[in-house]
Amino acid sequence: MATIKVQDLRKEFVTDTSTVVAIENVSFEVGGHEFVSVVGPSGCGKSTLLNILSGIESATRGTVDITEGDRKAKLGYVFQSARLLPWRSVIDNLLFVQSSRGPQVRARCERYLDMVQLSHTAKQYPGQLSGGMQQRVGIARAFSIEPDLLLMDEPFSHLDAITARSLRRELHVMWQETGKTVLFVTHDVSEAVELSTRIIMLAKGGRLVADLPVELPFPRDPASDAVALARADLLRRFESLDLLAT
Amino acid sequence: MQTKLRLRPPPVSAAPGGDERRRVERRRRWLWRIAGYVFFISLWQFTSSFLVADFIVPPPAVILAEMWDIIASGQVWVHFGATLRTIAIGFAVAFALGSATGLLMGRSRWWEAFLSDWVMATLTTPGLIFALVTAMIFGLGPTGPIVAVIVTSFSYIAVNVVEGVKAVPRDLTDMARSFGRSQPQILRHVYLPFLAPYFFTATRYGFSIAWKIATLAEVIVGTAGIGFMMRQKFQEFSMQGFLAWVLLFFAFALFLERVVLQRQMKHVLRWRPEVAR
Numbered sequence: 001m002a003t004i005k006v007q008d009l010r011k012e013f014v015t016d017t018s019t020v021v022a023i024e025n026v027s028f029e030v031g032g033h034e035f036v037s038v039v040g041p042s043g044c045g046k047s048t049l050l051n052i053l054s055g056i057e058s059a060t061r062g063t064v065d066i067t068e069g070d071r072k073a074k075l076g077y078v079f080q081s082a083r084l085l086p087w088r089s090v091i092d093n094l095l096f097v098q099s100s101r102g103p104q105v106r107a108r109c110e111r112y113l114d115m116v117q118l119s120h121t122a123k124q125y126p127g128q129l130s131g132g133m134q135q136r137v138g139i140a141r142a143f144s145i146e147p148d149l150l151l152m153d154e155p156f157s158h159l160d161a162i163t164a165r166s167l168r169r170e171l172h173v174m175w176q177e178t179g180k181t182v183l184f185v186t187h188d189v190s191e192a193v194e195l196s197t198r199i200i201m202l203a204k205g206g207r208l209v210a211d212l213p214v215e216l217p218f219p220r221d222p223a224s225d226a227v228a229l230a231r232a233d234l235l236r237r238f239e240s241l242d243l244l245a246t
Numbered sequence: 247m248q249t250k251l252r253l254r255p256p257p258v259s260a261a262p263g264g265d266e267r268r269r270v271e272r273r274r275r276w277l278w279r280i281a282g283y284v285f286f287i288s289l290w291q292f293t294s295s296f297l298v299a300d301f302i303v304p305p306p307a308v309i310l311a312e313m314w315d316i317i318a319s320g321q322v323w324v325h326f327g328a329t330l331r332t333i334a335i336g337f338a339v340a341f342a343l344g345s346a347t348g349l350l351m352g353r354s355r356w357w358e359a360f361l362s363d364w365v366m367a368t369l370t371t372p373g374l375i376f377a378l379v380t381a382m383i384f385g386l387g388p389t390g391p392i393v394a395v396i397v398t399s400f401s402y403i404a405v406n407v408v409e410g411v412k413a414v415p416r417d418l419t420d421m422a423r424s425f426g427r428s429q430p431q432i433l434r435h436v437y438l439p440f441l442a443p444y445f446f447t448a449t450r451y452g453f454s455i456a457w458k459i460a461t462l463a464e465v466i467v468g469t470a471g472i473g474f475m476m477r478q479k480f481q482e483f484s485m486q487g488f489l490a491w492v493l494l495f496f497a498f499a500l501f502l503e504r505v506v507l508q509r510q511m512k513h514v515l516r517w518r519p520e521v522a523r
Contacts, residue, residue, distance in 0.1 A: 024520035054424040055423065055424065056420045056423060056424050056483075076425075077421070077424040077425065079417070079421065081417070083417050083418060083421040085418060085435065085436065085439070086517055086518075087439040087440075087442075087517045088435075088439075088517075096422075096425075096427070096435055097426075097427070099426065115460075125517040127517065127518070145425065189453075240448070
């Protein structure tokens, strides 16, 4: 099972006129089969953190170690927007990210498309699908490489409430069925409480200010009292730390 | 207490459906195109009959008969073959050079600084200059026109490809990198498909330039080809022969544009909803 070790991570963006610190001395660990949400206000470095973990960005300082046993862990990434290649059909988008070819790989891709209930769209182009369907393809694509660790960057933030809710349910089922480790970035505290086993709170300036377990049984009804209390507790913490101030 | 929702079926639209609307639109476009031909050919006939002596502007029927003679005598294949060979060789080299230069300039600001002024210089220099320079360097024969085609078309392709490379969405290249795709895979599966519309625009402009410059160079130094035949008819002051070759040239260029290039473009860009329609 994939584990993440992040130590003293710092990321600066240097512009012509200034240096912006996106992440400041962040350290944390994530164990196998955890669903960890990173929560914080806009611009606190959540997406930058995922980009560093995935290798898209490099850190200014600090170390990131993502392993699966003795080897480097395989990563799947679900972005805020689906980021599908519009000139490839849905199934070809899944095949594009595979490291090998063959009927077994194709069958695996079809299985994950089926898991997000989109097997009937396999031959269609992304432009023929709704935003919600495209995002489901993005989720199937990330799962289809059978990653050890799944990185998700506000995957439901661009969707309507009904689609987002149904996708959260699907994601939860897929996480339980596959046993992946998930690092999930969101600015929606309710979403974090509904899905996570642990919540990491980032503040403006990219500082890690809290790392809290969420000890509620699954499945969690977002309308239940227990979830509402946990959400209220988190929001109080944010307010007391003045984290939401811009 | 349960609230009952009264759902009414959507009204049946009397307006024609999408397919029917597109058919009507296509028919209307064709009608306007045919109307354009009828108008300009009538204008030509009128000019020839009432305004200008018919040895200066021969009527359309005379030109059509002359075109038929050129086709029936087999001359058309010889000279179109010669011009097409010049364009095919010249344009293929220009396309390869222009694409490579565009990719280099689009992906590296150092290469852009190194090459951009030279590409702009070839873009803005009139084609006639290259036709004359290559005529002086290579003399009579096919080499001069081929080199003239390469030099003039290359910059059109390079400039379009540079713009395309700069517009490749970083979101998609980042996605590919995050899934561990290699640089050649990203080039093949992200860059090239994204650049397809830019390649088509470059091909259309570059090809039209290639046609013009190849004909011009043949007028100056050609020993065969459409331009060579135009020069011959010009020297004989045979307006009907000259116009017949011009119209054959026009018809062939139109055929390439409408039948070959546009169809290919529709096929390659079939994933775009506006093209699929």
